[in-house]
Amino acid sequence: MRVFVTGASGWIASALVPELLGAGHEVVGLARSDAAATAVEERGAEVLRGELDDLETLRAGAEGADGVVHLAFGHDFAGMEASIRTDAAAVAAMGEVLGGKVFVAASGTPMVPGRAATEQDDPVFAGPVAGRGDNARAVLATAERGVRASLVRLPRSVHGEGDVHGLIARLAGLGRQKGIAAYVGDGTQRWPAVHVSDAAHLFRLALEQAPAGSVLHAVGDEGVPIREVAEVVGRRLGLPVTSVAAEELGFLGALLGLDQPASSAKTQELLGWRPVHPGLLEDLEKGYYG
16 A cells, blocks of 8 residues: 655654565655654655645645555644644545545544543544644544544553653653652543554555544553653652642643543454554663653
């Protein structure tokens, strides 16, 4: 299968591109800069130069492929509404030329009060990120036009060696700045997590096998208590472990204050996917984050 990957120079793609190539697929990766193009080439993929808002390039990439894996998203928290509009246009542009082909897109696991979220739960977004749920539903809606569309919903932490921009990496970096390993409240809030290689494997299975309309959860750890994360970070960095008010940690504090476990039981049953790589706490102990 010839696969067009957006976000091909990013973190998830660092594991996905080799995963696809190793399974015999051809990969064309979108690259917006010389540095991104170099990264895509070094991973063994063909380069298509363009930005996520370059709709003609996106259509060309999708038309020339048997399937699309859409990973790119602008994670500028100050400009989230603009990023969501760009993503909506990108999804529409690629979806309209993918009839009879495959469309797999990244999304996020939802939060359901009092229990672990499942693949059957519809994400509820509010405020400036409300449009992300609409974009995810727009991907699935392309199934009405004959596209074998599916979502791979990612947990809050996609971890592994080389992660420098994820939320756990940001938490460790914040700890260095403030001189503490912080958690919010009593730290019992749980975050789901997955190793980047396990996530990549699920994206490949979705591309190859997932029925149209599938919602999949790339979840290895169903829920890791945030205090346990802070304790490992503190031990590795030699910092005191301290509870702080959410406001002291900015946007990250708001996320850390939410209990948001998620299950992948239905995904494992549907596709036979099994997370086999280290969990979040084990990866933290290896010192990848400091």
